[in-house]
Amino acid sequence: MTRNGNGYVVRVLVYPRAEVLDPQGRAIEDALGRIGFDGVERIRAGKTFEVSLNAASRAEASEAIERMCRQLLANPIVEDYSVEWLSR
Amino acid sequence: MTRNGNGYVVRVLVYPRAEVLDPQGRAIEDALGRIGFDGVERIRAGKTFEVSLNAASRAEASEAIERMCRQLLANPIVEDYSVEWLSR
Amino acid sequence: MALKVKCGIVVFPGSNCDHDVYYVLKRVLGQEAVFLWHQETSLQECELVVLPGGFSYGDYLRAGSMAAHSPIMAAVRRHAEAGGRVLGICNGFQMLLEAGLLPGAMRRNRNLRFLSVDVHLRVERNDLVYSSGYRRGDVLCMPIAHAEGNYVDSDEALDELERAGQVVFRYVDADGSVAAAANLNGSKRSIAGVCNGDGNVLGLMPHPERCAEDLLGNGDGLALLAGAVQAGGARVGRLAAAAGG
Amino acid sequence: MDAGLAAEHGLTTEEYGGLCDLLGRVPTYTELGIASALYSEHCSYKSSKIHLRRFPTRSRRVVHGPGENAGVVDIGHGWVAAFKMESHNHPSFIEPYQGAATGVGGILRDVFTMGARPIACLDSLRFGDIDGERGARMRHLVDGVVRGIGDYGNCVGIPTVGGETGFHSSYNGNILVNAFALGVCRRERIFTAVASGAGNPILYAGSRTGRDGIHGATMASEAFDSESEAKRPTVQVGDPFTEKVLLEASLEAMRSGVVLGVQDMGAAGLTSSCFEMAARGGAGVDIDLDLVPLREASLTPYEIMLSESQERMVFVTQKGQEQAVASILSRWGLQASTIGRVTDDGRARLTFGGRKVADMPVEPLVDGAPVYDRPAAPPGDLVHRQEDVEPEAPDDPLGALKRLLGTPELGDKAWIYQQYDSTVRSNTIVGPGADAAVLRLKGTPSGLALTSDTNPSYCWLDPRTGGRQAVAEAVRNLATAGAEPVGMTNCLNFGSPENPEIAWQLRECISGMADACRAFDVPVISGNVSLYNETEGEAVRPTPTVAMVGVIDGLMDLGDEAEIHRLLGCGFWRPGDRVLLLGNEGDEFGGSAYQRLLYGVEAGRPPAVDLRAEAALCALLRRARRTGWLSGAHDLAEGGLLVALAECAMAWGLGMRGHTGTSPLSLFSEAQGRALVTLAPARVDDFFATAEEFGVPASDLGEVGGDRLVLGYDGGVVDGAIDDLRAVWAQALPRAVG
């Protein structure tokens, strides 16, 4: 990382909200059943983003991540997101 | 969980392989740049699955998860996957 | 000759129905039509702004999500708030949702596949400029072509939407009845198109611009676009009739 | 550097020796890579060139024949159409979604590099067995290919308006994915991929270069074997969004007047684009590989030259105009980098890290690739293959019809084409599901008709007849829409030409196609050859896919504007219309759907193709269209008369009642040169008179109406409810792909 500040790597997980039907998860459950995986109880299918970013501090990085999740990465009407720190 | 055996919850993360083009990641990087997030160095965009399954043992669950990743959840030709245990 | 209405069609990188709308507005309806570039901040005094279909920025995140942040969207928002007409078709509808100019969100189609077929729509209210060329209850045929047209919102929000009469088009069968089999993408309450509270912003998934000429075998969409450019004040006004009807 | 390494690159000892002679020294590693790509079957056509020369390539309409990125024909009113078809068979077998997607991307670039705006795509697909347990992998391939084609074309916004889909066990190890694209532009705006003017800059635009598909061209020139896995290059991932902006930016740049030549990077990437562009201009190029935008810093010059990363283009501009092009590109979010200059000494000089890594003569490498006249011999079992097997007469023709309609081969293809946007660009009058797709051409009174056809079983039984049939069927399909054929492209999918039987198939198929092209006066303006479609010695059925384009001059002459889309389709829609059968009857069952799909018999001689009779039929169809007599027309193809009638009935859910004097077996004959037409009763007499004038036999089968298909024949009657037929037909494919 060349800029000023520190590099952080953050994982964002975006899943359909619990009350919203998850057609993709259902489809995968069905497909797994068809090919013989009978122990599967439930699948939730979501998106993940690994974000590498530069920020002056972890607090600032955290604030930026929250904003980008709300503004772009997740749609609050249908999705929930969570953030995990992969570095520092 | 009603069946015999134990319940496990596993998270599968699927990302484009490093050497493969990731148009989605690039597009999101650009979009974040356009809306003013200038600290973002890189985004990898992937899929995630939260799998709840029943198995006689963790070893068996693990084996089933590996198989389902290879057969259905990930496309080994263009994607890498990793598995994280959320329960037990 | 009637006064021409100036129409602006916003071009985003990845828009691909921009020319189709332009053709109908300009050549079929004889209006003044211009393309507006997504990076502009002025609408060049257009009375009608159309957000066309396509795959803005490839729709690589959620359909319409990246375009919703384009510079021109601030101007579109102001235009809408001032009562100006804004029509979002397909990807344009998705952008209006992502930008919060219309309520709700889209998920992937129920069968997780792109769907390119003709569907039937029922006109739920005809007191908007856009639907004034139809009668309430009319059953129209229009093509859809999308992978994310599965409209959703919370039950309370949907109740409110219905109560306020903001559902303008619903997917129905050929007889005009709501039926699961006719709701191909799986939209909540078979919703195909909604408007804002004032009725000046309309979004719909089907493509009226692809069925606005007899030569293409279907003219059902023409009245919608003709309505959108119909003369008269830009402000539509909140219409109580819808709630009553 | 030695001959062993050359062999690993697919060069023969002679080819390697020739290369050393040409350079006057041993090649560098980068040079070896470049030469092997240019000499590959895929780029050099070394095994097919000698046969391809048989195709007629000229007509008064042809503006550019084979040799350009796409062929160009004049379609009237100041417009030209550029079109081409390409295979993406190998990549699609390895990774169906990306393989098929990038196939569409490649063919679109071939069209818009000509300055033409793409307005339509077709896809011709062949899969293996999809039924049962063993079909799981094939179903996965079908799903991936269809999604890949759809997602790419849909995103770029080019409608897929037709195509074909076939199934046969010979494709179990090698599926075929052939993509066609057509673009239009004003005649004076057509572009060619030429590098000219010493000192002019060469610009690179689009995606960065990665390790994708290195050796793609050589791989497409080899059969699959157990080692293919290990040699697998990084899979090319399509980025349709970049394609779309590249398309818009390129067309804008070409219109701006500062661009001299444009070429996309297709097979063999930067190598073929630079060499071919230079060769066309009789020029040379100096390229600094350090200036090529890379995805990973560690790429070697060899890799940079051979990468097949998608969505990349090179532009040659006027000196000093780099900035003008760059600013157009940047408006669309694309970067342009000047990577070199045109020279006038006919050599390609590449430097990397300040060192020269290649210095080769352009012309001899591009045009001087070896040409082989490979030994050809008919297959040893040909006589046996062509022995007629007496077909069994059906005890229940309706049952046989239903079984045929219920096969994926003859079933409804809507499951596929509903995943493709077929109406974007608002030109589609007749979309997928008819004999030919029909588009209006905005700003003119004309329409364009498109079709893609081939019958691999016929070609396997008798490649020459099969080749003739493919062309004849395409012309016939266009004629049902009233369109005059103006040009043809093709994709020749065969096994290894090093096998004399395959070389023979190739030669014979081409001869048959060329004969037919001459008979119908249709020039071949572009095409593609895909050889080595075989696995463990098992070759695909010879599959010469023909895609043909026709012009309908005066759409409005055909009938009432609001009815044109129905008139041009191939269904019954107006009760009371008469249904006429045109063409000679005859019992022909070799390679027929009836024998293959119901009895597992693929034997005998394919139906004879009488080119004169076909031409007369097509001329009659066009004439009848133009006079506005016809309310519909449908050619008889796979499955024969009864299947064709059922298709007409299912189209709008309107049946017919009629009679034919033939035997029940004849209902399934695939005798060629036949079509159904419908017309108002008042037109029938005129039509019969005209048919006689054209020398085309015609008979009145009956009347359109009702919700059943009722057809009496010698000894009985077929009487089926359309709803029942439709249920079987519509479910055939969804059920099979499950």
Ligand SMILES: Nc1ncnc2c1ncn2[C@@H]1O[C@H](COP(=O)(O)OP(=O)(O)O)[C@@H](O)[C@H]1O
């Ligand atoms: N892969 C495909 N993509 C688009 N359209 C297809 C595809 N396969 C078949 N179709 C359409 O389905 C219809 C039936 O195909 P086919 O039986 O091959 O037609 P024909 O025998 O008239 O050439 C045609 O209209 C064709 O365009």
Ligand SMILES: [Mg+2]
């Ligand atoms: Mg046909």
